[in-house]
Amino acid sequence: MPANVDAMVREGVNAFKAGNKEDARAFLMKAVELDQYNEQAWLWLSAAVDAVEDQRTCLENVLAINPNNERARSGLQLLTQQMTSGNVNN
DSSP, X not given: OOSSHHHHHHXXXXXXXXXXXXXXXXXHHHHHHHOTXXXXXXXXXXXXXXXXXXXXXXXXXXXXXXXXXXXXXXHHHHHHHHHHXXXXXX
């Protein structure tokens, strides 16, 4: 496993783009364990986790780090819309 957080995030993103959510999740989880303020790691992790509450937590963490992150804000709005319309898969 890569030694630095940026490399872990890159590996996680590459794994996610290759369709391997399990490896992506592992790399990104390790990255946020080592650097809880890594905005990109939290953002990508929100896409790699399956549970809606986990997605929400990741996106809220992104906004805590950077309140101006529009991708995280849009993602939270989408999750809220899905929850209110009943289209949630936990």
